[in-house]
Amino acid sequence: MTSEYRHIPVLLTECIDALDLPEHPVFVDATLGFAGHSFEAAKQLGSDGLLIGIDQDEVALSSATEKLESIPADRRPELGLLRGNFGDLDELLCSCEIPGIDAILFDLGVSSVQIDTQSRGFSFKENGPLDMRMDPGKQTLTAEEIVNTYNAADLTRIIRAYSDEKWASRIADFIVKARADAPITESGQLVDVIKAAIPASARRAGGHPAKRTFQALRIEVNSELTVLRRGLDAAVRWLNPGGMIVVISYHSLEDRIVKDTFASFANRCTCPPELPVCVCEKQPILDLVTRKPQLPTPEEIARNPRARSAKLRIAQKR
Structure with a gap:
């Protein structure tokens, strides 16, 4: 955009x-x-x-x-x-x-x-810190904290509930596996994990593969x-x-x-x-x-x- x-x-x-x-x-x-x-x-x-x-x-x-x-x-x-x-x-x-x-x-x-400001981390098209807070001055929970601390079941729940992502469970498992090697702190890292989790055949339609997961994280961060x-x-x-x-x-x-x-x-x-x-x-x-x-x-x-x-x-x- x-x-x-x-x-x-x-x-x-x-x-x-x-x-x-x-x-x-x-x-x-x-x-x-x-x-x-x-x-x-x-x-x-x-x-x-x-x-x-x-x-x-x-x-x-x-x-x-x-x-x-x-x-x-x-x-x-x-x-x-x-x-x-x-x-x-x-x-x-x-x-x-x-x-x-x-x-x-x-x-x-x-x-x-918010989307234009790279440091806010809302966009899956530009790399930035995984923040996604609409009011950073008052909010403490960030997308980075969710991605790195929620267990696989909770990640699956919010991704599925807040975006209807059919690959929610697989994306959650890939996130948990990736963060075991190193924390996921940037949007670009998360996009790569999501792309790896969704089979190539499923990535060819429906827009950007990270769109739904980013929406779900944003909704969770900001209630x-x-x-x-x-x-x-x-x-x-x-x-x-x-x-x-x-x-x-x-x-x-x-x-x-x-x-x-x-x-x-x-x-x-x-x-x-x-x-x-x-x-x-x-x-x-x-x-x-x-x-x-x-x-x-x-x-x-x-x-x-x-x-x-x-x-x-x-x-x-x-």
């Missing part, structure tokens, strides 16, 4: 339309990045709106601040740009002293600045699925009536969590199916705007290959 196309916001028009921002809106970009989506949203917010942007990467936050502040003052919304993780959404929004929000966007996955569940639950609580929640996911594990979370708030009845009427009185909290996810058009994928696996889901607070 090149930074040129990874800086292009995915499903931009669809997201801005879905946010449906009202007058005097409070909009939260829970994954601010380089403010690709927020820059366009700010034009709708105007000077009467409040834009709260959240990112845990200092470089991205600084770049986003500069971009958003380039909007003329008389057309720029009030900005509240916060360093943090959307898993801590309750704490972050409490610090803004607001009663609720009108729309929130999650653009999940790894940001371009991404747990953080996502926590962030989505908090977002629904903070939404004002009529407020919109818009989520772009990039792999099936994320999309399944978004789908299930939305469904749990849209279908809250716990009555046995044989009862003719609901007696539990648990009312729906969300209405599903998208029953099936919106996908990028072939034209967008041609312009921006990062969009290839994107899925957009939208719901509205009752």
